[in-house]
Amino acid sequence: MNLRQMECFLAVADELHFRRAADRLRLAPPSVSEAVAGLERSLGSRLVDRTSRQVRLTPFGAEFAAAIRQPIEALYQAHRSARLRSAHHRDLVVAHTPELGQLLLPRLVEAWPATAADDETRSRWRPVPMHTPEQLAAVANGEVDIGLCWSVPEQPGIASAVLGEFPLVAVLQVSDPLASRREVALADLRGRQILTTPRTDNPYLDSQLQADITRAGIARTHLEEVGRFDELAVHVATRGHVGIHPGPIVFTGPVPAVTFRPISDASAGVRICAISHAEARSDSIAALLACLRSIVVSLDIADRLT
Missing domain, CATH: 3.40.190.10 (Periplasmic binding protein-like II)
Known part of the structure; x- marks a missing residue:
């Protein structure tokens, strides 16, 4: 038994559909299916009954879902709160797509140290290359503070700031x-x-x-x-x-x-977005977002298209 298995089971319990649960968790459906099956093996009883047309919880599964939901949510909330409290004492993690990393990060290196070193809103940051779907998952679970990506749809719990729009x-x-x-x-x-x-x-x-x-x-x-x-x-x-x-x-x-x-x-148009957890905004994150926005605004694409 592990936390990922229980997270997959709760998603299936909510969606009553393995593919929708997988989409919600940004995983492949076979991974979700195997996680639930592994949890059933460890518990020694079936959690869901599934046919080609329907997925439903067994009585045991419904009872188990009710028992674990609040503790797991409390665990994730504790993790998010701890990361927020530690924001001034650790490097901020900035995930980026390859192209946006090449475009923005050298400019960020130049712009970010411009403020005095004793400014508490200026945490250090470190980059992590990551494509957009993985960024959304990593921001949601607290592994990434800011993600730099192209246009994204609204996601529960994810705050998306549009840094700029381009054709x-x-x-x-x-x-x-x-x-x-x-x-x-x-x-x-x-x-x-x-x-x-x-x-x-x-x-x-x-x-x-x-x-x-x-x-x-x-x-x-x-x-x-x-x-x-x-x-x-x-x-x-x-x-x-x-x-x-x-x-x-x-x-x-x-x-x-x-x-x-x-x-x-x-x-x-195509938007350059910065995503972060909706509950994990700090002064450091807000300051870094403001710096990134000013960098994107300064990009004069019209001059390159003439």
């Missing part, structure tokens, strides 16, 4: 006929091979992009993933395809013969 851009060879335009519409890309970065890095942002691509009549067979954001422009330069990416890609290292144009008919 989607088309990444083009300078010789591409579309490069002569001030803006590019997705409909202009029908029939072209389109390069994107991995969908699993941020499924929320990808779902927005996929909806826009479908609306523009672009066949999914014309989409291709490139392994890393910092390789996208190189693929465009060497292969002649079109890349689609959030606008801050313009701040990555220059690639000869590649230019960027804003996409005019995207349904929404």
